[in-house]
Amino acid sequence: MKALRAVTSLSSLYLPQAHTFYHHHHHHLLFVRLFSVQPQQRQNDPDDSHHPDPNNSSESVFDSAQFSIPDTSSSSTPQQPTWDVNHRQRVERMFFNNDFHQDKFKEEEERRSRILARALLEAALEGPDEDADHDQEVKEEDQKSLSVGIIGAPNAGKSALTNFMVGTKVAAVSRKTNTTTHEVLGVMTRGDTQICFFDTPGLMFNGRGYLYKDMKVRVESAWSSVNLYDVLMVIFDVHRHLTRPDSRVIRLIKHMGAEANPKQMRILCMNKVDLVEKKKDLLKVTEQFKDLPGYERVFMISGLKGSGVEDLTKYLMEKEIPYGIEHRLVDWKELRDGSLRIEQHLITNKLSQRKILVGKNGSKIGRIGIEANEELRSIFKRDVHLILQVRLKA
Ligand SMILES: Nc1nc2c(ncn2[C@@H]2O[C@H](COP(=O)(O)OP(=O)(O)OP(=O)(O)O)[C@@H](O)[C@H]2O)c(=O)[nH]1
Incomplete structure (x- = not known):
């Protein structure tokens, strides 16, 4: 039950709560790291170009199995305004x-x-x-x-x-x-x-x-x-x-x-x-x-x-991540090796919002996924295989 609650409240990961200044340091590190995250072996669905339905495009899917999490020690210099x-x-x-x-x-x-x-x-x-x-x-x-x-x-x-x-x-x-x-x-x-x-x-x-x-x-x-x-x-x-x-x-x-x-x-x-x-x-x-x-x-x-x-x-x-996104927990199960497999859909109404959530070649959903995956891992203290998909409301 706790797991279910944690996963359904995935949104809180993108929208940190009040008092988060206490956790700021942690958050900052994550933020810096996420910008350097790139998909490892994003598989391009060869059928993509034939599918006008954006829900079928592979870039809208985050699968934690396709990412490796880089070293936390690297940091980038913040850009000046x-x-x-x-x-x-x-x-x-x-x-x-x-x-x-x-x-x-x-x-x-x-x-x-x-x-x-x-x-x-x-x-x-x-x-x-x-x-x-x-x-x-x-x-x-x-x-x-x-x-x-x-x-x-x-x-x-x-x-x-x-x-x-x-x-x-x-x-x-x-x-x-x-x-x-x-x-x-x-x-x-x-x-x-x-x-x-x-x-x-x-x-x-x-x-x-x-x-x-x-x-x-x-x-x-x-x-x-x-x-x-x-x-x-x-x-x-x-x-x-x-x-x-x-x-x-x-x-x-x-x-x-x-x-x-x-x-x-x-x-x-x-x-x-x-x-x-x-x-x-x-x-x-x-x-x-x-x-x-x-x-x-x-x-x-x-x-x-x-x-x-x-x-x-x-x-x-x-906050470029738009508000009002629906989160739907599609599936979650505990695997034999003790890890969790979680599949979640992020559903938006607008194509423009979907584009923002997916990001260039899936970079934004990738970032969200990595962050969510880390958080879930630290909550459950075990490996988590997370699959996120950005979908347009039918
Ligand atoms: N010490 C200190 N003074 C500040 C700070 N922020 C603003 N001030 C001073 O407070 C005064 C008002 O600041 P403004 O930025 O003009 O305030 P405002 O809210 O835009 O004011 P209005 O134009 O009346 O709406 C100025 O004298 C600022 O220099 C701060 O962080 N520290």
């Missing part, structure tokens, strides 16, 4: 110069999010401008983008964090107050993934000079659009929280963490840890918010000095 001014400018042109400043309702927000996704993709795919760098070529099917909404009180450190992540100062003048327009704070490009950070103003400190009616509409519209982000990052000033707690901030943290949202990952960032002298105090704060199931994870960071930011970035980069 790059700030692609051209992408940002194009996105801004396409996205914000249109008529989005009129506050409309949900359809409008959804339309906006679709347009943004397309704009990001197009910006990434367009040929380089005359003065653009020629360093990257990203094919459409390899391009991934992740939208991250950042919620925090004024002064929580949203800009400082984004600036640190994207590696360049975001023009402070471009930020408006008294508006619920969700502005792009910055776009970070690493390899084939773009992470777009949005400001989400108007959510808590909404009483700045609006007539009540107008304000109410704006606040509602701001809340509904928050649900469109892949990731929601709630950020607060932990130094201030320890010295002068703000009940509105506490309410926001609790509200956002109250319930898990299956369509959105939420993380809590304790910012400005550099100002906290007694690090023990940080644990007190973690303790205070530990019963909030809505947060996948808590990060302790200094957006200004950068501590913890690399972890956060890595964590976000892993």
Whole structure:
């Protein structure tokens, strides 16, 4: 039974739980290692080309028997964040110069999010401008983008964090107050993934000079659009929280963490840890918010000095794995030699999601499989033969 539970909760392997900063070291090693994993002897099904049905393609299958797990001692140097001014400018042109400043309702927000996704993709795919760098070529099917909404009180450190992540100062003048327009704070490009950070103003400190009616509409519209982000990052000033707690901030943290949202990952960032002298105090704060199931994870960071930011970035980069994937345990049995054989399907609705999960020549499902296999082995303390298959919902 325990085995069954462990396997059915395979999803938790891709979506680490809160408190995982305790296991961070382990996780980091895995992450580094997984990037160097390559299939050993992937068998190409000669029939592949004749099968338009993507569920029959061999690259969508991970079979642990085909992999060897490389040495943990090798590590790679993390890439530096790059700030692609051209992408940002194009996105801004396409996205914000249109008529989005009129506050409309949900359809409008959804339309906006679709347009943004397309704009990001197009910006990434367009040929380089005359003065653009020629360093990257990203094919459409390899391009991934992740939208991250950042919620925090004024002064929580949203800009400082984004600036640190994207590696360049975001023009402070471009930020408006008294508006619920969700502005792009910055776009970070690493390899084939773009992470777009949005400001989400108007959510808590909404009483700045609006007539009540107008304000109410704006606040509602701001809340509904928050649900469109892949990731929601709630950020607060932990130094201030320890010295002068703000009940509105506490309410926001609790509200956002109250319930898990299956369509959105939420993380809590304790910012400005550099100002906290007694690090023990940080644990007190973690303790205070530990019963909030809505947060996948808590990060302790200094957006200004950068501590913890690399972890956060890595964590976000892993989120290219789409949410809402169904896991189906197809078969599991104990073999005579004591090992386990587990077969699991990952089922997605969309071809695009399937592509992301499979990765180039099966690299992503391979990575997931290796990680899952290791975890299962350490849970069961025995050899595990794991077979994963990515399928499209029929
Ligand atoms: N010591 C320290 N100061 C920080 C940190 N992050 C931000 N700050 C400072 O806190 C102040 C507010 O930071 P911002 O990044 O502008 O905050 P914001 O959330 O974007 O604020 P609004 O624009 O009002 O929404 C600035 O003076 C930053 O320098 C941090 O990690 N450590």
